[in-house]
Amino acid sequence: MRIVLLGAPGAGKGTIAKLLTDYDGSVQISTGDILRGAVKAGTELGKKAQGYMDRGELVPDSLIMEIMESRLQEPDCKKGFLLDGFPRTIPQADALKKMLQKLNLKLDLVANIEVPKEVILDRLTTRRTCSNANCQEIYNIKSKPPTPDGKCKKCGSPVIQRADETVEAITKRLETYNEKTAPLIDYYRKEGFLKIIASTSSDEVVSGIKKAIKGKSAE
Ligand code: ADP
Secondary structure: OEEEEEOOOOOOHHHHHHHHHHHHOOEEEEHHHHHHHHHHHOOHHHHHHHHHHHHOOOOOHHHHHHHHHHHOOOHHHHHOEEEEOOOOOHHHHHHHHHHHHHHOOOOOEEEEEEOOHHHHHHHHHHEEEEOOOOOOOEEEOOOEOOOOOOEOOOOOOEEEOOHHHOHHHHHHHHHHHHHHHOHHHHHHHHHOOEEEEEOOOHHHHHHHHHHHHHHHHHO
16 A cells, blocks of 8 residues: 555654554655664765754755655565655655656555644653664653663663754744645645544554555445
8 A cells, every 4th residue: 555644743643654564564654764864874864954853844855855766666665655754845745746657656545644733742742762763663751651761662772852852843843844744635635635534542543544445445
C-alpha cells in the first residue's frame, strides 16, 4: 500500500506509521527521521537543514525533493510505503505527484489524523526521542517512559528531548503546519484520496486506516 499520513506535529504520524509497517510490510519514510539522522551524522544535508529544524521552520522544498527522489526509488519501496511528514507543502505534493507518475505508481490513501490542539501541545512537551539515528523510538514521559535512567528500551541509547521541542519551537511548528501543511487536506480531498480519522488512540487510527484500505481494495 502507498499511503500518505497527514496531521499536525504530535498527531501521532510516526507511531501510527510504525504500527502499520508491522501490518503490511510497507516501509515507513519519515523525512523528519532522515533529516535528524543527517544532522547527527554531520552530512552536508544535515548542515543545511539544522537551522530550519531547530527553529521549527520547514526545510526548503528543494532539499526535501532531493531526498525523496532517491528514497522512493530504493528497492524496499516496492512493497509499498507510508509517507510520514511528507509532503508538507503544496509544491511538495505537486512534485510527489509528478514523481509517482514517472515511477508509474499510484497513491492508495491519504489519511488525515485529527487530534485536538490541547492534546497536541501536551504530547509535544512530554515527548522524548531515542538519540540513536537508526532507532528514533518515540517515548512520552507520562504514557510511555524510557528506562528509569533515561535509556531507550529498544537499543539502550540515551533518550532525549528534541531541540525543536521547546515551547517556542513547538508554537512555531504549529503555526507552520496551519499555514503550509493544512492546505494539503483540501488538495487531497480534491484528488479523491482523503480519509479523515479523528482519534487520539493510535490503535483506533490504525484500524480506521486498515478499514479504509480494505474498502479501497474492494472497489
Ligand atoms: P513533526 O511532525 O513532529 O513536526 P518531523 O519529525 O516530521 O516532526 O519534522 C521535524 C522537522 O523536520 C520539521 O519541523 C521540519 O523542520 C523538518 N521537516 C521534516 N519533514 C519535512 C518536509 N517534508 N518539508 C520540510 N521540512 C521538513
